[in-house]
Amino acid sequence: MGLAATFRLLRAGFILAREGALSVIDPKALPPVMKTGVRLGRLLERRSVKKRGPVENLRHALYALGPTYVKIGQTLATRPDIVGADVAAHLALLQDKMEPFDFALVPGLLSEALHERAADLTEISPPIAAASIAQVHRAVLMTDGLRKDVAVKILRPGIKARFRADLEAQYAGAALAERWAPGLRRLRPTDVVKTLDRSARLELDLRLEAASISEMAENIKEDDGFIIPEVSWDHTAETVLTTSWVDGIPIRDVEAIDAAGLDRKELARILLQSFLRHAVRDGFFHADMHQGNLFADRHGKGIIAVDFGIMGRITRKERRFLADILYGFITRDYRMIAQRHFDIGYVPRHQSVDDFALALRSIGEPLQGRTATDISMAKVLGQLFATTELFDMQTRPELVLLQKSMVLVEGVSRMLDPQLNIWTVAEPVVGDFVRREAGPIGRIEDLRDHANVALDTIGRLPGLVTRAEAALDDYDTEKRSPQRKTTRRLLIAAFWLLALIAAALIVQTFR
Structure with missing residues (x-):
């Protein structure tokens, strides 16, 4: 590690300590050396940080450290599996000001x-x-x-x-x-x-x-x-x-939106359904839809989005998985949700589908019939991560950004319409996609995907055959040479030597 990198690390550590950011760390989970480091670091805290919460301290520290560290915070906001759902939800509020x-x-x-x-x-x-x-x-x-x-x-x-x-x-x-x-x-x-x-x-x-x-x-x-x-x-x-x-009204300016005579309930519906449409239908979505990047059109034409620096992309397979999961929660079909996790390979086969479905029911049932005001998405995500970890499901990087973006979109929708029922608004978009995928069009697209794979494989066959023939020619040439016979004898001798050593070790073990 170079001298400049060392200095930058020390400076970052000092600012994190001074701004009280180390208070978010639970020392019990750390090895002894790091426990001591955190305790010593907390001695450097400024008095004023005592009045703020631990996560608020972390956000202030990241702003003090500058643009790269603000980006770190935003990246960690997409990794609740690492920092926890509560910290991730707070870091999601980091807006590049x-x-x-x-x-x-x-x-x-x-x-x-x-x-x-x-x-x-x-x-x-x-x-x-x-x-x-x-x-x-x-x-x-x-x-x-x-x-x-x-x-x-x-x-x-x-x-x-x-x-x-x-x-x-x-x-x-x-x-x-x-x-x-x-x-x-x-x-x-x-x-x-x-x-x-x-x-x-x-x-x-x-x-x-x-x-x-x-x-x-x-x-x-x-x-x-x-x-x-x-x-x-x-x-x-x-x-x-x-x-x-x-030219629009900042989405956070609810009073100005009301003064312009715009329908906030309709804006909330458009925002949530548009995001789901982009993710589920297109597999390409705006992944930074916080309040600073969203506006209401002054003429009532809908939502205006800006700043497309962070985008998310998921494959057709993942889109179908996502739609099935959302639709399963909407229709309370928890066994279908569980089965889809197994079908796509996210949960290992040795786990029980029925047990996983039961765990998913414990997440989904409290959501039914609730408005957005009653649902803490941070809590739901935290429970979901804990449940999937219990069933040996590894975090899927391709879905984490989508989950973080959903939390942001739901938060803005909740601000516009506190009575919004997320699942009712989501059903037309998600339900249409599920029905489409299960119908003739979805089957035709499946056949097209399989045909493309087959054609690609057929297209590579001539090259594979050419390489195979060249390898066989080399093998025949080598086989006819005296050197080939010597090499073969040495390999056979080495094999039997290793076999004898292994047998001796086994005998020694069971004596």
């Missing part, structure tokens, strides 16, 4: 990224939103004499180098934790850092965000109620993203 960088740098950054196209962007406003990776400005795009209001997202100067340095320190810290605290290996700290690393690499290229907007626009072009901005590709680069300006 950072100090903006110097506005005087903006013209130079635009010119560097867009070259002569930068001149098309005029009347650039001061930053209207500043996050850990980038900030957003309002501007006017002048093309062919036409004015168009746009949003311009610009990466922070030096953010890539900052992330690389911080990630180097985090990799080093994760390696130390795995080496000196074996009990933490099951939490896979290095894998957590790798997840953050991959997420950061994707978010640090704004062309990929533009591509996500484009793909989602294709998916929802026939849908009503869910609005996303349009990309100006001529004014988009690795460090700059330009989209159409969307």
Whole structure:
């Protein structure tokens, strides 16, 4: 571990201790060396942190450490299996509210990224939103004499180098934790850092965000109620993203929504059903739908979403699994839910389907007939993780981000309509998908998938045959050589020698 990485780790540890973040750790679960470290670290806490809760302290510490650590918090919010459902729910509230960088740098950054196209962007406003990776400005795009209001997202100067340095320190810290605290290996700290690393690499290229907007626009072009901005590709680069300006009421401003005469119950329905439609039908969904990224259209056309830096994707197999699970909870068919876990291979075959169904009933029955106000999704997720762990089900990384996103969407929906019944609103979307998959169209798509696999296999056969013939030619040539006979004798002798040694060990064992 280099000197710079060591210094960054020490600095991070000091800030975490000073801000009281170590209070979220249960010392009983730690080895003696780490217990001592946590106790010593808590001696550095500032007096003011005593007034806040442990998770609130952690959030303040992450903000103090800067953008990379805010991203760590957001990543851990997707891993309730590691930090616990309660901590994950609190970390999900981390919204990238950072100090903006110097506005005087903006013209130079635009010119560097867009070259002569930068001149098309005029009347650039001061930053209207500043996050850990980038900030957003309002501007006017002048093309062919036409004015168009746009949003311009610009990466922070030096953010890539900052992330690389911080990630180097985090990799080093994760390696130390795995080496000196074996009990933490099951939490896979290095894998957590790798997840953050991959997420950061994707978010640090704004062309990929533009591509996500484009793909989602294709998916929802026939849908009503869910609005996303349009990309100006001529004014988009690795460090700059330009989209159409969307004018809406912040979803958190309930009073303004009411004053505009908008139907909050309808907005809640649109939001929840749109998210489920994107996940279940398309397998591609906005994975950061917190209140800061959502607006209500002023003209009553529905929900507006922005910031597509974090997207989720699940395969058709996982979409069918998800739909079956949700539909099973809606219809109270717990044995079907349990069977689907076994069918897809998430729960080992040696477990009991009936026992698993009984455990799922203990989760699902308390939800029936309840409104969103009565349901704590953090508690439900915590119980679900505990139950699946009891039945040897490993956490599915492809579903964790989806589960975290569902919690965010339900939270916003609950704010808009406290009486919302999540399951009743979900049934039209999930039920239609389940019925479609079970019907002729679903069967045809299954046959198409199998046919594609078969055709792909057939297409590779000539190459496999060619390689097999070459291997046989080599074998025949080697077989005819004197050296081949010698090698064969040596292998046979080695085999019998190992067999004799094994027999001797067995005899010795049972004496």
